[in-house]
Amino acid sequence: MKKAAVAADDDLVEYGFRRVIITITAVLCALLEIVDTTIVNVALTDMRGSLGATLTDVAWVITAYAIANVIVIPMTSWLSQQFGRRNYFVASIILFTVCSFLCGNATNIWELVAFRFVQGIGGGALLVTAQTIITESYPVAKRGMAQAIYGMGVIVGPTLGPPLGGYLVDHYSWPYIFYINIPLGIIATILAISFVRSPKYGEKLKSNQVDWWGIALLATFIGSLQFVLEHGQQDDWFNDSLITSLSVITVFGLILFIWRELTYKHPIVNLSVLKDGNLRIGTVMCFILGFGLYGSTLIIPIYTQAILGWTATDAGLLLIPGSITTAFMMPIVGNMIQKGVPQQYMVAVGFLIFFFFTFVMYNNMTPDTGTEHLFWPLILRGIGLGLLFVPITTLSLSTLKGKHIGEGAAFTGMMRQLGGSFGIAIITTFITRWTQEHRVNLIANLDPSKYEVQQRIATMQRGFMSKGFSSNESLQKAYQALDYSVLKQSTVLSYMDIFLYLGILFLCCIPIILFIKKGKNKVNPADAMH
Template sequence: MAGGPTVQNDLVEYGFRRVIITITAVLCALLEIVDTTIVNVALKQMQGSLGATLTDVAWVITAYAIANVIVIPMTSWLSQQFGRRNYFAVSIVIFTVASFLCGNSDNIWELVIFRFIQGMGGGALLVTAQTIITESYPAEKRGMAQAIYGMGVIVGPTLGPPLGGWIVDNWSWPYIFYINIPLGIIAAMLTLMYVKSPKYGEKMKANQVDWWGMLFLILFIGSLQFVLEHGQQDDWFEDPLITGLSVLSLFGLFAFIWRELVYEHPIVNLRVLKDSNLRIGTILCFIMGFGLYGTTFIIPIYTQQILGWPALDAGLLLMPSSIATAFMMPIIGQMIQRGIPQTYMVATGFLVFFLFTYWMYNIMTPDTGTENFFWPLIMRGVGLGLLFVPITTMSLSTLKGKSIGEGAAFTGMMRQLGGSFGIAIISTFITRYTQSHRVNLVAHEQVTDFAVQQRVSQIQHGFMAQGIPANEALDKAYKAMEGGVLRQATVLSYMDIFLYLGILFLICIPFILLIRRGKGKVDMSEAMH
């Protein structure tokens, strides 16, 4: 850590001050994490009020995630340049102001831009909050500090969907952003009053900053996300913009890798990836993010769009899963401390997650009941519990000193990237698979078919019983049949996504066996910048 042991001791707090600093840091981490998942149950309302497509509204989530991924690697440098307390306070202010602007958005792209700015402030909150809590506790109590922070991080995703659902059902979607404003103001004031900054060494000069690295990273991630989001509706490579951005994304990736390997002060130290455990760990983090955020995105949409659930019920549905993950965390910690190999836990976690997706694949229908979801979602929670901590400790287990911090930043960044890729790809696949299933279903439901004619006649008579004239009732009957076909096609596309997601997790298991055994325990306080 910059500044050595003396600075570390200077930052240790006791009594009331430490309680206030801990509450402030956990509050900020919670704000950031809750905002990652709180919008999931409000997407349908956003679509309606802003006149957006599902593909467009997915950008509300991905813009936030992209901004997080871009800012996380820069956080250490920005803290050193401006002082940690100032940087943390400014990040809270940016997050709070952007929250207000998100709530006031008049169209979908305005909302996406303000979500990106909110994500730039939010990315800093998560990383810096962990550092502030760790440094406020003496070395012998750092394990407890990590546990306090960890519980806050676990509660965040649990709170997001039901809180979002309750707000949307009782008020309207802008209030999911407005609730950040009073909490943000309190957190900013407490930060300026109580949080200290470490005394860093000499600041990096402006001409040493890796501006090109930042630019190439933004080019790579931004272009790739646009291609993933809009490729389906724009006919992929038939569209010159999609083709151009695909080339730009590839250029950004190669230029970013080259720049980070040759520059003296890289914004992301790629050399740390020489460690084979970290290389495999970052891929596993990416896939875990894909499954974690992908399922958190698709389940509320399915329950609201197909089953017609209110937003609060859709949010509450994910509670058992998150509680199961939180329950698993201390058990997993104990298992790691007792020397049970993380490879076994991770392999089991991927297998359990596959079983969850296969179970979901089997229970999805246009009218699945609440009771059908409980045990599959408990299984999802257990699977994620077996993945979160073991993947991180396994990835960092053969690293030492400063490399642990760089490796930890990598695993966090790849988890976020996996999430944004997952949401983008899933929303694209829903559109594509729904169209192909609709074509197949319509091919099997010819108007000349006797069973189809009987069904149309039944629906028509149902409308006529309500006093609607025969011709109008027939039109309504055909529309109802078309709606039913589209609903069934959408369910089939969701089933496909769960099945393919499960296969992806199953394929990972053999790669886990390639991981070398490192030291079982990683001192996460070493990972702090």
């Protein structure tokens, strides 16, 4: 049986032109999916005005896509087996592309949200399936490099979204952030049909054997959790009855889902794979990696736009050099893995470099920070992420065998996405709360009886009077300007706190690496989904 499985894997290895085309197809599909998670962020204001939606309504454009993504990722292995990997992959690309067209033509906000949810179902499937296809196309000795090539799309994608979205919105209109997917989706579909092959699967399950309850419970608890994370801060968390109700549903849904998957003969998600110690540690590290990746991708553009007054396009372009650095690092890391460099060391160095990035950002943040203060820290971030993604993934799967590798890959992908959701929710919550706290503390130090405070108010008052305002109007505007200055400074202090604690979180991850057992180093994620 083992020899047959190995022979089947060898049959899927590609060479020359075919492998290049399959690699391009898989990376293109991974990029399409991940760019779409962030490209809409800079277009929400335009969507809101065009479709006559409220801020709460338009936030569902992001939430619906994220919920669908996280629901479908752990089901990907099972769905590939049921329908055949190539068929499932091609169908996912077509679904994603058609829904991109429908999103661009939506006439109201709820049409757009519905199409984004279905688009997320197609997109989430692309991630894990693309990873499996690209790795199994390479011989075992070169699969570290294959993971590195795939990793370029996963790490670079989130930072390409904002500048690309900003450019399309500024020069065209918001539907074009969806229309841009259509030609790329058509090309990817043709290439996938022509070149991608499916492995031979075992017997498919009959309809009465399908874990329908598992699917329903997975969708219920993941969907509820994602909603709570996306909307918790703006709805005041557990002071809101809907958030409280969905939190209870999340907990009970998770408990019932675990019970169902552990007791059913044909589970939709094989939880027994988590008995592997390396995978358990790897899922924790993937969660933290997603936390840092998506969290920092969120707060840097917000900081540069809200505090420094940059445009959306400029804020997005700031992230590009760091992304290029990560892309440059990926093949180097893949080559190091092939040469047998211990991946634990790479992960430790990656976490340490990410800590240095957060420490430098903590020290450089002011209301007047320039590009020159942010460029090199973001290069450091790019190096750190490059050293983390591939080694964490391969270490997580290093002691798994056969089809369990694909099931493990689905868990690492899901935890990275969930880490991003938790990161964004926690960071936005603490920015709001710490800004209020710092504002109270700063105002407490602004004693109107102090000579320095009186001098500053008088100077600002004279400045407004020179522009033609009356004495009383100028005094009122001086107080408003001082209050704005305090708010701005308190916001900067909250961002500094975020970077400080984010750095400490990554520093604390280094000792966890000691618990990883030595695996077979040459990981074969392509045994996945057999």
